[in-house]
Amino acid sequence: MAISVEGVHKRYGDKQALAGLDLEVAGGTVHAVLGPNGAGKTTAVRIMSTLLRHDGGTVRVAGHDVAADPAAVRSRIGLLGQHAALDEELAGRQNLEMFGRLHHLGARRAGLRADELLERFGLADTGRKAVKQYSGGMRRRLDLAASLITDPEVLFLDEPTTGLDPRGRAEVWSAVRSLVGGGTTVLLTTQYLEEADQLADRITLVDGGRVAAEGTADELKALVGADRIVVVLRDAARLAQAARLLPDPAVDPDTLTLSFPVQDRMAGLARTLRTLEEAGVEAADLAVRRPTLDEVFLRLTDREEVAA
Amino acid sequence: MSAVWVVSDSWTMTRRELAHWARQPVQMVVGLVFPVMMLLMFGFLVGGGRGIDGEYVEFLVPGMLALTMAFGLEATLTAVTQDLNKGVIDRFRAMPMSSSAVLVGRSAADMLQSAVGLLVLAAVGLLLGWRWHGGAAAALLAFGLLLLLRFAMLWIGIWLGMVAGRPELVQAVQILVWPVGFLSNAFATPESMPGWLGVVVEWNPLSATATAVRDLFGNPAAAPPSWAADHAALLAVAWPLLLLAVFFPLAVGRYRALSK
Numbered sequence: 001m002a003i004s005v006e007g008v009h010k011r012y013g014d015k016q017a018l019a020g021l022d023l024e025v026a027g028g029t030v031h032a033v034l035g036p037n038g039a040g041k042t043t044a045v046r047i048m049s050t051l052l053r054h055d056g057g058t059v060r061v062a063g064h065d066v067a068a069d070p071a072a073v074r075s076r077i078g079l080l081g082q083h084a085a086l087d088e089e090l091a092g093r094q095n096l097e098m099f100g101r102l103h104h105l106g107a108r109r110a111g112l113r114a115d116e117l118l119e120r121f122g123l124a125d126t127g128r129k130a131v132k133q134y135s136g137g138m139r140r141r142l143d144l145a146a147s148l149i150t151d152p153e154v155l156f157l158d159e160p161t162t163g164l165d166p167r168g169r170a171e172v173w174s175a176v177r178s179l180v181g182g183g184t185t186v187l188l189t190t191q192y193l194e195e196a197d198q199l200a201d202r203i204t205l206v207d208g209g210r211v212a213a214e215g216t217a218d219e220l221k222a223l224v225g226a227d228r229i230v231v232v233l234r235d236a237a238r239l240a241q242a243a244r245l246l247p248d249p250a251v252d253p254d255t256l257t258l259s260f261p262v263q264d265r266m267a268g269l270a271r272t273l274r275t276l277e278e279a280g281v282e283a284a285d286l287a288v289r290r291p292t293l294d295e296v297f298l299r300l301t302d303r304e305e306v307a308a
Numbered sequence: 309m310s311a312v313w314v315v316s317d318s319w320t321m322t323r324r325e326l327a328h329w330a331r332q333p334v335q336m337v338v339g340l341v342f343p344v345m346m347l348l349m350f351g352f353l354v355g356g357g358r359g360i361d362g363e364y365v366e367f368l369v370p371g372m373l374a375l376t377m378a379f380g381l382e383a384t385l386t387a388v389t390q391d392l393n394k395g396v397i398d399r400f401r402a403m404p405m406s407s408s409a410v411l412v413g414r415s416a417a418d419m420l421q422s423a424v425g426l427l428v429l430a431a432v433g434l435l436l437g438w439r440w441h442g443g444a445a446a447a448l449l450a451f452g453l454l455l456l457l458r459f460a461m462l463w464i465g466i467w468l469g470m471v472a473g474r475p476e477l478v479q480a481v482q483i484l485v486w487p488v489g490f491l492s493n494a495f496a497t498p499e500s501m502p503g504w505l506g507v508v509v510e511w512n513p514l515s516a517t518a519t520a521v522r523d524l525f526g527n528p529a530a531a532p533p534s535w536a537a538d539h540a541a542l543l544a545v546a547w548p549l550l551l552l553a554v555f556f557p558l559a560v561g562r563y564r565a566l567s568k
Contacts, residue, residue, distance in 0.1 A: 049402045050401075050402060050567075051398055051401055051402055051566075051567060052567050052568075053567050053568065071404055074402060074403055074404040075404040077402065079398070079399065079402045081395050081398050081399070082395070083394065083395040084394070084395065085394070085395040085396045085398050085399035086394070086396060086399075087324065087394075087396055088394060089327075089328050089331055089332060090324070090327055090328070090331065091331070094327055098320060098323075098324055099399070099403070101316075101317075101320045102317055102320055102400065102403050102405040102409075103403060103404065103405070104313065104316075104404065104405075130331060146399065147399075
């Protein structure tokens with residue numbers, strides 16, 4: 001395991017940030033930690049990357065215990081924090097060269113490595129510009145380059161695309177994908193389900209400082225269970241009529257849509273068509289939909305809904 | 309972490325600050341010009357009507373040198389606050405570098421900048437007619453006392469930056485340093501002030517350094533004879549050492565507590 005977290009607790013004053021978090025990430029995979037604000041995602045990343053000490057439990061990263069040997073961990077990891085950890089006044093290349101020196105590459109290799117990374121992240125032309133003149137996406141790519149100076153065994157990405165426009169997000173995604181081939185283990189936190197779905201091999205849903213669910217995207221979707229049948233009606237009157245006919249529907253008057261869960265997609269579809277036809281309610285559209293990660297997320301992280 | 313890396317990493321961090329100056333020469337120049345402007349303003353506007361032994365400039369220059377050292381606190385505070393808010397300190401802390409290099413580099417760069425500031429201000433003083441009369445050794449000692457005060461301010465600045473870490477506080481401190489700066493004998497002698505104020509002014513660490521430096525330069529003294537004025541050299545060493553004894557461990561403790 002590239003990352004192994006067992007029963008980790010962390011308390012800030014009287015706020016319990018992590019309450020027995022467990023996490024196992026196999027080498028060379030991408031693992032997403034997904035959860036709402038305040039779930040403990042950032043706290044977990046800060047502990048795994050040696051920035052924060054945990055109160056209880058054990059954390060091993062790249063074969064070393066973060067509490068017992070933080071220096072060994074630091075030389076094997078890269079960290080992309082939530083906020084760009086760059087010197088804004090310096091040029092992009094100056095940043096990378098400085099970080100290279102601080103990784104003890106020596107002046108010459110630090111310079112070579114800086115040029116290499118600028119080239120790889122499409123920043124070779126802007127390497128001499130001050131970082132404060134960079135766009136959000138460029139800044140994030142430089143930040144990512146800075147966390148890859150020594151080809152880390154484990155890379156932590158804490159909400160790597162928060163605050164980026166779609167184009168910036170796509171840039172970061174493709175950069176992350178290109179890393180995976182190289183054998184780097186990536187742990188990323190995100191609030192965006194799409195991001196976890198797109199990038200991660202496995203996903204851990206975190207809520208209230210502990211694991212709410214863990215698995216592949218498909219396994220998690222299956223947790224919510226049923227496929228749903230979605231019916232779009234032509235007007236509000238027909239929508240109301242259909243809502244009375246069909247079992248346990250969720251109605252959205254704005255889009256004239258209703259949906260409800262079914263166990264067997266084909267039989268359910270046939271039954272729905274028949275019911276609507278017999279009642280003379282004309283549907284504009286009819287479809288079967290698999291649950292989205294959004295639904296999994298809401299279901300598993302919203303206590304009220306789980307209780308209900 | 310071997311000692312070699314502590315030195316090498318600290319040098320890398322110092323170079324980072326030097327690179328800031330190179331990339332933002334205007335900001336650097338403004339930082340140097342501001343005390344010069346204050347000196348000219350007080351020397352000509354205020355000094356015209358005053359005159360201590362008719363040599364207000366002789367009195368003012370050492371005061372301004374000491375004031376500039378005290379105001380250095382702002383520069384340190386601003387830089388520390390910016391680093392903390394940009395998250396760049398997190399990157400440093402997650403790297404296999406020497407953990408003391410961040411603070412050592414900050415102090416080295418700030419001390420270097422302050423030394424340059426002293427030289428510029430002293431040069432302008434010379435142009436205005438200020439002279440030192442005590443010989444080279446005494447002058448060097450005076451500069452040493454000034455830098456000692458700056459060093460104490462540096463660690464207060466680092467500590468404050470860690471405690472507050474917000475740009476709003478930087479503004480508050482920027483305002484608060486003014487009364488502290490003016491409640492000293494940098495511009496005027498305490499005898500011209502009400503009794504209680506005179507006592508505050510006399511015991512201000514800034515006044516101790518200014519008085520000691522005036523003595524070393526052979527410039528006219530500010531204070532009427534008093535215990536604090538008679539022992540200015542002692543106080544000019546004791547005050548900064550006391551401040552360092554308090555704020556150095558506080559600042560280092562705060563830095564370590566970033567991982568709590």
